[in-house]
Amino acid sequence: MSYILYALLLVLVVYFVYKANQNTKDIQINKIKIESQTSSTSPSFSILQLSDLHLENISITPEQLARKIKNEKPDMIALTGDFLDRKRTLPKLVPYLEVIQELKPPHGIYAVLGNHDYVLKNENLEKLKQLLTDYGCHVMQNSSETIEINGQKINIIGIDDYSTNRSDLALSYQKVQDGMNIVITHDPNVVLEMNDYHFDYLLAGHFHGGQICYPKAYHLVKMGKLARQNIIKGLHMHNNSPFYISEGLGQTGVNIRVGSRPEITFHDVAIESKSA
Numbered sequence: 362m363s364y365i366l367y368a369l370l371l372v373l374v375v376y377f378v379y380k381a382n383q384n385t386k387d388i389q390i391n392k393i394k395i396e397s398q399t400s401s402t403s404p405s406f407s408i409l410q411l412s413d414l415h416l417e418n419i420s421i422t423p424e425q426l427a428r429k430i431k432n433e434k435p436d437m438i439a440l441t442g443d444f445l446d447r448k449r450t451l452p453k454l455v456p457y458l459e460v461i462q463e464l465k466p467p468h469g470i471y472a473v474l475g476n477h478d479y480v481l482k483n484e485n486l487e488k489l490k491q492l493l494t495d496y497g498c499h500v501m502q503n504s505s506e507t508i509e510i511n512g513q514k515i516n517i518i519g520i521d522d523y524s525t526n527r528s529d530l531a532l533s534y535q536k537v538q539d540g541m542n543i544v545i546t547h548d549p550n551v552v553l554e555m556n557d558y559h560f561d562y563l564l565a566g567h568f569h570g571g572q573i574c575y576p577k578a579y580h581l582v583k584m585g586k587l588a589r590q591n592i593i594k595g596l597h598m599h600n601n602s603p604f605y606i607s608e609g610l611g612q613t614g615v616n617i618r619v620g621s622r623p624e625i626t627f628h629d630v631a632i633e634s635k636s637a
Contacts, residue, residue, distance in 0.1 A: 389624050412441040413566045419616075562604070568581060
Protein backbone atom coordinates (compact mmCIF):
# COMPACT_ATOMS: atom_id res chain seq x y z
CA MET A 362 0.00 0.00 0.00
CA SER A 363 2.83 2.39 0.90
CA TYR A 364 4.40 1.87 -2.55
CA ILE A 365 1.17 2.98 -4.18
CA LEU A 366 1.06 6.10 -2.03
CA TYR A 367 4.68 6.92 -2.86
CA ALA A 368 3.96 6.40 -6.54
CA LEU A 369 0.92 8.69 -6.40
CA LEU A 370 2.93 11.30 -4.52
CA LEU A 371 5.69 11.12 -7.13
CA VAL A 372 3.15 11.54 -9.93
CA LEU A 373 1.68 14.59 -8.20
CA VAL A 374 5.12 16.16 -7.72
CA VAL A 375 6.07 15.54 -11.34
CA TYR A 376 2.75 17.01 -12.52
CA PHE A 377 3.17 20.05 -10.25
CA VAL A 378 6.68 20.72 -11.55
CA TYR A 379 5.51 20.27 -15.14
CA LYS A 380 2.64 22.73 -14.70
CA ALA A 381 4.88 25.19 -12.86
CA ASN A 382 7.36 25.03 -15.74
CA GLN A 383 4.57 25.54 -18.28
CA ASN A 384 3.62 28.71 -16.39
CA THR A 385 6.98 30.21 -17.37
CA LYS A 386 5.84 30.06 -21.00
CA ASP A 387 2.57 31.87 -20.31
CA ILE A 388 3.81 35.38 -21.11
CA GLN A 389 1.48 38.16 -19.99
CA ILE A 390 1.39 41.44 -21.92
CA ASN A 391 0.28 44.16 -19.54
CA LYS A 392 -0.70 47.67 -20.62
CA ILE A 393 -0.58 50.35 -17.95
CA LYS A 394 -1.99 53.85 -18.36
CA ILE A 395 -0.73 56.64 -16.13
CA GLU A 396 -3.06 59.61 -16.47
CA SER A 397 -2.31 63.26 -15.83
CA GLN A 398 -3.15 64.61 -12.39
CA THR A 399 -3.76 68.09 -13.81
CA SER A 400 -5.25 67.73 -17.29
CA SER A 401 -7.42 65.26 -19.14
CA THR A 402 -5.93 66.33 -22.47
CA SER A 403 -2.22 65.89 -21.69
CA PRO A 404 -0.19 64.18 -24.44
CA SER A 405 1.46 60.91 -23.52
CA PHE A 406 4.45 58.82 -24.41
CA SER A 407 4.90 55.06 -24.36
CA ILE A 408 7.52 52.95 -22.63
CA LEU A 409 8.21 49.27 -23.24
CA GLN A 410 9.61 47.71 -20.06
CA LEU A 411 11.46 44.41 -20.02
CA SER A 412 12.88 43.23 -16.73
CA ASP A 413 14.71 40.31 -15.14
CA LEU A 414 15.50 38.30 -18.26
CA HIS A 415 17.66 35.91 -16.18
CA LEU A 416 18.90 34.29 -19.34
CA GLU A 417 20.04 31.20 -17.45
CA ASN A 418 16.34 30.46 -16.87
CA ILE A 419 14.09 31.99 -19.49
CA SER A 420 11.34 30.27 -21.46
CA ILE A 421 10.68 32.83 -24.19
CA THR A 422 12.97 32.68 -27.21
CA PRO A 423 14.17 35.78 -29.05
CA GLU A 424 11.91 34.83 -31.95
CA GLN A 425 8.87 34.56 -29.67
CA LEU A 426 9.71 37.91 -28.08
CA ALA A 427 9.98 39.47 -31.53
CA ARG A 428 6.53 38.20 -32.50
CA LYS A 429 4.96 39.57 -29.32
CA ILE A 430 6.32 43.10 -29.69
CA LYS A 431 6.83 43.53 -33.44
CA ASN A 432 3.73 45.68 -33.98
CA GLU A 433 4.45 48.00 -31.07
CA LYS A 434 6.02 51.43 -31.47
CA PRO A 435 7.20 52.57 -28.03
CA ASP A 436 8.75 56.00 -27.65
CA MET A 437 11.42 54.50 -25.42
CA ILE A 438 12.46 51.17 -23.95
CA ALA A 439 13.41 50.56 -20.30
CA LEU A 440 15.43 47.47 -19.33
CA THR A 441 15.28 47.20 -15.55
CA GLY A 442 18.12 44.84 -14.72
CA ASP A 443 19.08 41.23 -14.01
CA PHE A 444 20.04 40.18 -17.52
CA LEU A 445 22.25 37.26 -16.43
CA ASP A 446 24.81 36.25 -13.84
CA ARG A 447 27.22 33.90 -15.66
CA LYS A 448 29.87 35.00 -18.13
CA ARG A 449 29.11 32.02 -20.36
CA THR A 450 25.59 33.44 -20.86
CA LEU A 451 26.80 36.71 -22.41
CA PRO A 452 26.48 35.46 -26.03
CA LYS A 453 22.88 34.41 -25.31
CA LEU A 454 21.98 38.05 -24.69
CA VAL A 455 22.83 39.12 -28.25
CA PRO A 456 19.70 37.88 -30.10
CA TYR A 457 17.43 39.44 -27.47
CA LEU A 458 19.21 42.77 -27.86
CA GLU A 459 18.83 42.48 -31.63
CA VAL A 460 15.07 42.09 -31.19
CA ILE A 461 14.90 45.09 -28.86
CA GLN A 462 17.08 47.23 -31.11
CA GLU A 463 14.91 46.43 -34.12
CA LEU A 464 12.03 48.44 -32.58
CA LYS A 465 14.11 51.62 -33.03
CA PRO A 466 12.37 53.66 -30.31
CA PRO A 467 12.79 57.34 -31.22
CA HIS A 468 13.79 58.36 -27.70
CA GLY A 469 16.20 55.57 -26.94
CA ILE A 470 16.82 52.39 -24.98
CA TYR A 471 17.83 52.78 -21.33
CA ALA A 472 19.20 50.03 -19.09
CA VAL A 473 20.07 49.65 -15.42
CA LEU A 474 21.85 46.73 -13.79
CA GLY A 475 20.48 44.42 -11.12
CA ASN A 476 21.97 42.41 -8.29
CA HIS A 477 22.46 39.33 -10.47
CA ASP A 478 24.33 41.33 -13.08
CA TYR A 479 26.77 42.36 -10.35
CA VAL A 480 27.62 38.71 -9.75
CA LEU A 481 29.80 39.30 -12.81
CA LYS A 482 33.09 40.85 -11.80
CA ASN A 483 35.63 43.16 -13.37
CA GLU A 484 36.13 42.45 -17.08
CA ASN A 485 33.00 40.30 -17.37
CA LEU A 486 30.83 43.07 -15.93
CA GLU A 487 32.46 45.48 -18.35
CA LYS A 488 31.71 43.06 -21.19
CA LEU A 489 28.03 43.08 -20.23
CA LYS A 490 27.94 46.87 -20.14
CA GLN A 491 29.78 47.11 -23.45
CA LEU A 492 27.45 44.57 -25.06
CA LEU A 493 24.43 46.62 -23.99
CA THR A 494 26.09 49.78 -25.30
CA ASP A 495 26.95 48.12 -28.62
CA TYR A 496 23.25 47.46 -29.17
CA GLY A 497 22.19 51.01 -28.52
CA CYS A 498 21.42 50.89 -24.80
CA HIS A 499 22.23 53.82 -22.52
CA VAL A 500 23.61 52.03 -19.46
CA MET A 501 22.73 54.15 -16.46
CA GLN A 502 24.50 53.87 -13.12
CA ASN A 503 23.27 56.72 -10.92
CA SER A 504 22.94 59.07 -13.86
CA SER A 505 20.31 60.87 -15.90
CA GLU A 506 19.60 61.98 -19.44
CA THR A 507 17.06 64.54 -20.60
CA ILE A 508 14.87 64.10 -23.65
CA GLU A 509 12.14 66.31 -25.06
CA ILE A 510 8.70 65.19 -26.22
CA ASN A 511 6.04 67.61 -27.44
CA GLY A 512 8.07 70.51 -26.10
CA GLN A 513 8.29 69.04 -22.59
CA LYS A 514 11.54 68.00 -20.96
CA ILE A 515 11.59 64.51 -19.52
CA ASN A 516 14.42 63.36 -17.27
CA ILE A 517 15.26 59.66 -17.57
CA ILE A 518 16.92 58.84 -14.25
CA GLY A 519 18.72 55.54 -13.82
CA ILE A 520 19.31 54.61 -10.17
CA ASP A 521 21.80 51.82 -9.61
CA ASP A 522 20.86 48.66 -7.71
CA TYR A 523 19.60 49.30 -4.19
CA SER A 524 19.86 45.72 -2.94
CA THR A 525 23.66 45.71 -3.44
CA ASN A 526 24.09 49.17 -1.90
CA ARG A 527 24.96 50.83 -5.19
CA SER A 528 22.17 53.42 -5.23
CA ASP A 529 23.29 57.04 -5.01
CA LEU A 530 20.24 59.28 -5.18
CA ALA A 531 22.14 62.58 -5.01
CA LEU A 532 24.37 61.55 -7.91
CA SER A 533 21.41 60.18 -9.89
CA TYR A 534 19.60 63.53 -9.64
CA GLN A 535 22.68 65.74 -9.99
CA LYS A 536 22.03 66.75 -13.61
CA VAL A 537 18.24 66.59 -13.58
CA GLN A 538 16.58 69.57 -15.26
CA ASP A 539 13.20 71.19 -14.71
CA GLY A 540 10.68 68.80 -16.16
CA MET A 541 9.11 65.41 -15.65
CA ASN A 542 11.07 62.67 -13.85
CA ILE A 543 10.91 59.06 -15.03
CA VAL A 544 13.02 56.72 -12.89
CA ILE A 545 14.24 53.29 -13.91
CA THR A 546 15.85 51.04 -11.34
CA HIS A 547 16.04 47.38 -10.42
CA ASP A 548 15.07 47.04 -6.76
CA PRO A 549 11.86 49.00 -6.03
CA ASN A 550 12.71 49.28 -2.32
CA VAL A 551 14.66 52.41 -3.23
CA VAL A 552 11.37 54.35 -3.44
CA LEU A 553 11.21 54.27 0.36
CA GLU A 554 14.41 56.37 0.43
CA MET A 555 13.14 58.94 -2.08
CA ASN A 556 11.12 61.34 0.06
CA ASP A 557 13.46 64.16 -0.98
CA TYR A 558 13.75 63.02 -4.61
CA HIS A 559 10.68 63.57 -6.72
CA PHE A 560 9.60 61.14 -9.42
CA ASP A 561 6.53 61.20 -11.63
CA TYR A 562 6.79 57.52 -12.48
CA LEU A 563 9.21 54.78 -11.45
CA LEU A 564 9.80 51.40 -13.12
CA ALA A 565 11.43 48.46 -11.35
CA GLY A 566 11.52 44.67 -11.21
CA HIS A 567 13.50 42.37 -8.89
CA PHE A 568 10.74 40.37 -7.17
CA HIS A 569 9.43 38.30 -10.14
CA GLY A 570 5.99 38.68 -8.64
CA GLY A 571 7.21 36.23 -6.03
CA GLN A 572 7.87 33.59 -8.74
CA ILE A 573 6.48 31.01 -6.33
CA CYS A 574 3.53 32.26 -4.24
CA TYR A 575 1.85 29.91 -1.78
CA PRO A 576 -0.36 31.94 -1.44
CA LYS A 577 2.07 34.73 -0.59
CA ALA A 578 5.75 34.98 -1.41
CA TYR A 579 6.91 34.37 2.15
CA HIS A 580 10.42 33.59 0.91
CA LEU A 581 10.85 37.26 -0.07
CA VAL A 582 10.76 38.59 3.50
CA LYS A 583 14.51 39.22 3.43
CA MET A 584 14.21 41.33 0.29
CA GLY A 585 13.16 44.54 1.96
CA LYS A 586 10.18 46.42 3.40
CA LEU A 587 8.10 46.31 0.22
CA ALA A 588 8.25 42.52 0.07
CA ARG A 589 7.29 42.27 3.73
CA GLN A 590 4.23 44.37 2.88
CA ASN A 591 3.46 42.01 -0.04
CA ILE A 592 4.15 44.83 -2.52
CA ILE A 593 5.90 42.66 -5.08
CA LYS A 594 4.24 43.35 -8.44
CA GLY A 595 2.02 45.76 -10.31
CA LEU A 596 1.15 49.43 -9.84
CA HIS A 597 1.54 51.15 -6.45
CA MET A 598 1.86 54.64 -4.99
CA HIS A 599 4.44 56.29 -2.77
CA ASN A 600 4.01 59.92 -1.67
CA ASN A 601 1.32 60.32 -4.35
CA SER A 602 3.71 59.17 -7.10
CA PRO A 603 3.06 55.93 -9.00
CA PHE A 604 5.61 53.15 -9.35
CA TYR A 605 5.40 49.83 -11.16
CA ILE A 606 7.04 46.50 -10.32
CA SER A 607 7.37 44.11 -13.25
CA GLU A 608 7.16 40.36 -12.72
CA GLY A 609 10.02 39.96 -15.20
CA LEU A 610 10.58 37.57 -18.06
CA GLY A 611 12.95 34.99 -16.58
CA GLN A 612 13.28 33.01 -13.38
CA THR A 613 15.96 32.36 -10.77
CA GLY A 614 16.88 29.09 -9.13
CA VAL A 615 14.56 26.71 -10.96
CA ASN A 616 12.60 27.46 -14.09
CA ILE A 617 9.14 27.38 -12.53
CA ARG A 618 6.41 29.84 -11.53
CA VAL A 619 3.44 29.39 -9.22
CA GLY A 620 1.03 32.27 -8.73
CA SER A 621 3.03 34.52 -11.04
CA ARG A 622 3.64 34.82 -14.77
CA PRO A 623 6.39 36.30 -16.96
CA GLU A 624 5.61 39.82 -18.11
CA ILE A 625 6.09 42.27 -20.96
CA THR A 626 4.82 45.72 -20.01
CA PHE A 627 3.75 48.72 -22.04
CA HIS A 628 3.31 51.96 -20.11
CA ASP A 629 1.36 54.88 -21.54
CA VAL A 630 2.42 57.87 -19.47
CA ALA A 631 0.81 61.32 -19.56
CA ILE A 632 3.34 64.10 -20.03
CA GLU A 633 3.33 66.79 -17.38
CA SER A 634 5.70 69.69 -16.93
CA LYS A 635 7.02 69.78 -13.37
CA SER A 636 10.04 71.10 -11.54
CA ALA A 637 12.87 68.68 -10.81
